Amino acid sequence: MSTTIASPPAAIAVPQPAPSRSRGYWQGVARRLSRDPVTLFFGAILLLMALAILFAPLLAPHDPYQTSMIRRLRPIWFQDGRYPLGTDELGRDMLTRLLHGGRLSWFLGITPVLIAFAIGGTLGVIAGFAGGWVNMMIMRTTDVFYAFPSVLLAVAISGALGPGISNAMLSLTLVFIPQIIRVAESTTTSVRNLDYVESARASGAGALTIVRVHVLPNVLGPIFVYATSLISVSMILASGLSFLGLGTKPPEPEWGLMLNTLRTAIYTQPFIAMLPGLCIFATSMCFNMVSDGLRSAMDVRA
């Protein structure tokens, strides 16, 4: 030692922050969300829609399957509000069909994403954390799926399996798994190389402990946010499959299928023909905005 500097008592040397109470991570996220009016607004719309389709049987004024040959394609506010949004090409009440159709559309939008989140997230975290040949196997398989545009892939799988709701969901799940694997893998890889994981290994912790304590809490959030952004895509793809006759079958109400069957009415009742599309657009828009808001609220350094 060449020089000696008198060491001050360490406790005095450090400036101590004034508040001793601390916020947890999720409290911070909630606080940032509460200060984001845009996300709150779109979140509120989503909540309203969710409630509306959840209580569709109570809210809907008519039977969704009740057809009538004499009231086909009637305009908005037909019969002084007995048919608030008019009727479709078989004389069924549009509002009733939209409310009931939302149930299937939302189900087809959310379920494949959730299943893909569970499967793709697991595979991606394994690939990212294990690295090496495990990573190569999983990621190269993923690349094969990635080579096809997602719409084409969904149509191809659905077409091969045949029409039906469960087949449509299966094909959508298969489309989303590779995308979620990618995000999960890259997030996990970046976390795995951080010093705190290295330091946990240097402490003698096993792989499972490291994944549970240090990796999962730091990757699940970003993966989940990405998954929520896929809900809108899933909804549009499901509608597209139904539109092509590969998803739900008539007379089941579903927004994509309704868009398909109403397209012949586009010249006679253009606004009514647009309504299911408007619903799909509004829902996916809301999901995208909320997912964006979540992303920025979950960024610790923001």
Place this chain on the structure above:
Amino acid sequence: MKARKDVLPPLPDIGGPAQPLLTVRGLTKHFPLKSGFLGRASGVVQAVDDLNFEVRKGETLGIVGESGCGKSTTSRLVMALMAPTAGEVLFDGQVVGGRELPLKEYRRQVQMVFQDSYASLNPRLTIEESIGFAPEVHGLARKDARARARDLLAAVGLNPDQFARRYPHELSGGQRQRINIARALALRPRLVILDEPVSALDKSVEAQVLNLLQDLKAQFGLTYIFISHDLNVVQYMSDRVLVMYLGRVAEVGPVGAIYAAAAHPYTAALLASRPSMDPDLRRTEPPLTGDPPNPINPPSGCRFHTRCAFAEPVCSITVPPLHPAPAGQSASCLMVVPESGHSRAPELAA
């Protein structure tokens, strides 16, 4: 995690004070370079090549060198975070990972403080969880691990009541680095590797943390490996200094000998590159020019001969062994090896 034992048993001193705490023998790490179809190895990066050194009990060994010279690879090899290509590490005379000293036991004895104070703390864990993590892994009950974390917070100069339940992003860089130090001490290790622990801190905080490290060393009876590129900090902290160049030892010895009478031209150039406080002593020309050669194809013979002012043809042929130099250190330069063929080599003693 269930408690398997109440207290972690104290770590015994096996070989006595004369036994080096850490002995590194022929440590080599070559990274294969992969390219082309199916990743055939097309070459190797010789990050660390035939490294030999000792760390004595209770000392601080400073390791200096340019970026890319293998300092960080060395620390990760000593931490057993990566497997060496060749060579071995002995801790207190026992082979690391061998029958006498299993890896998990070794991990209790050696801990590390990283340069990036933010990246080395899990943002989702509170401070006491981060510090208590390693003791819990080694079987301490959660309550005892938290208590130990609070004691260590006090030891590094942070009030446990204010800091234990906070999150890393709420703290300053200096506070976070104190927490990293506490975390490294949580297993009561005997050797702590400090990998550029103060490089990311500003000067006033740097001085506080350095003094804290000195205090903790005395308090806990620690041995340090202090890695830095800051020659002044290394001089202040170290008892002995090891200078690395391109994965090899250029010079190693007592801090006084090396800073006063560098035997290796590379050490001399490094020391000359320090900015001087005296305007009259300021250099107008850099002591060294260019970048270090590529470690994929390192120069033959002495790896420094491409940038050395004293290089002679023999330097590109003979690999200089580590040889004692007059001031008490050892240097791997043909100019200190008698009869090496270099015109400045000393005469062979009779």
